Amino acid sequence: MRFDCFGSRCGVWGGDEPGARRRLEAWHRRFSRFEPGSELSRLNRDPRELVPISADMARLLTAIHVAATATGGLVDGTLLHAIEAAGYRTDLGAPVPLDVALALAPLRAPARPRPERTAFAVLRAENACFVRRPPELAFDSGGLAKGLFADLLAEEADGPFAVDCGGDLRFRGRRRTLEVTDPFGGPGLHVFEVHDGAVATSGIGKRSWLDAAGRPAHHLLDPATGRPAFTGVVQATALAPTAVEAEWRAKAALLSADPSWLVHGGLVVFDDGRSMMQEPDPDESKVHAELEELMPQTSAPDNGVAAPSGTPSAPSSS
Template identity: 50%
Template sequence: MEHARTFRCFGGAVTVLVGGAAPDGTTAEAAAAAAEALLLEVNDRLTRFDPASELSRLNADPRPAVPASATVRRLAAAVRTAGVLTGGLVDATLLTELEQAGYERSREGAAGLAAAPDAFTGPARPARAARWRDVRADDVAGTVVRPPGVRLDAGGLGKGLAADLAGELLAAHPLYCVACEGDLRIGGTAGVPRPVTVTHPVGREVLAALDVVDGGVATSGVHVRSWTGADGRPAHHLIDPRTGRPAHTGLVQVTALAPTGLEAEIRAKAALLAGPDDAGPHLPHGGVLLHADGRVERLAPPEPPPPRASMPGRTNV
């Protein structure tokens, strides 16, 4: 039996499932409670909707190097990792552009648009400025380094990172699953596959069923956090770095598989921003695409290469 805890965090419902005791005797119930406390702390540090949060204070600090907790340093490292992995498509320094699009306050409890925005404008492109290149974590000095005025948005990166942090806490238990508002980290020493369903954002129709033993699953889409902008046009939280406006690429939802929750989040967002023709390279571990016309496309991970034949007197490495 698994112990489950569901609570409000990251602007929605978060669930932690833990099965079995750890070798040190920690029960599933105690581990789930510890994971909840960890996730709430990460949320408090990384939210941009509280001016007193550590991330908000970092963003307002005029110094180029700012003392930061290990959690915020890992976020800064994730910002750079996202830029490198996606060639700048996933850029977590676009907070000003996100606010200008209409996402200045928390949208917790707010209904998204009834239908996906269909104002196709083409694939997103990286910004020439590439501000993410100037962000780094200095773990020796215990600081985050970035040019003053460059502000970070935790967003989906923060959820993927949080799921991984909780997964690290629960790794010794036979089974665990951390579900942070679309970002999942699954694992456990028992190595048991966990079924994961990918659903349509409107109507909850099942689009695909996945089995995950150990890794991350993340879904990024334009429905949940969507609204009508001041100009009367549909808007959402996925920003095209080149234009600074919400991206309308022909994809409305992408689910990505990856070894970690953070990487899955990065790859899901990158694939959606890249659009239907260029999504595939961003999903090397597989994924599910929902096109604006309602078509569902499933990309399978590549088959592992066949084992090399052994040679007498040699060891394959």
């Protein structure tokens, strides 16, 4: 079953397909930054430092925290004001052709984290969840939300199941094939086979525009500058145990122009049209152990409010 959601095409195959579609559409209404009445928009407008949030919002903000921590701040889900300043305030029309955007783009340089990141914390007391952050800090759900919701659907499904949440894919139960498309319009670049796991592709070719100054822009920002990043990599595809991990690994590989982020395997496409496969790291157990250390702790801090123990979509050894 295919349908429009999250500003792109989504699909579910297996299990209760109509029910899965309804859940994705409900999540879209709750977590879209383009919906003024969404839970995310209300949180971003809230002037309080400590704000009550839903359990699903706590899962999303935990995913944002893990992605930022794992990448040293390179994948930053708190750049909403910067992405709006770059021109991405509403759903976009047709993208700028990739070859045109690259011809107009500045010199290539890898993205860097902000020197000082603004901290936030997801807290839990009994059955209530909260986020503590400076009131001016605003969250952008972006691809991490799509990965999270793909994971939640897949992990709750009975039997073989597949979900495509706007390009973040999660599979369970049987072998499936996925072709990586060429962002320049050429033939397919590679076919991955996935049984239980996830694939995510991040690229600069689909959500792009010309800003008020006529400069090419897209939705993947350099945290250090707040401007769209032109790094020499135009697309990165990551394999991972979960869709949310695949999402932040693909973004990190593109933003850093470093394929070594693709520790579970993947493929990058450079802006001269070349592509390169990245083989999986043979010591994945070490990778999983390192990710477990990034998860919020369950012990209560001094104020008696405990961080959540995790989210079904957070990186794990499953």
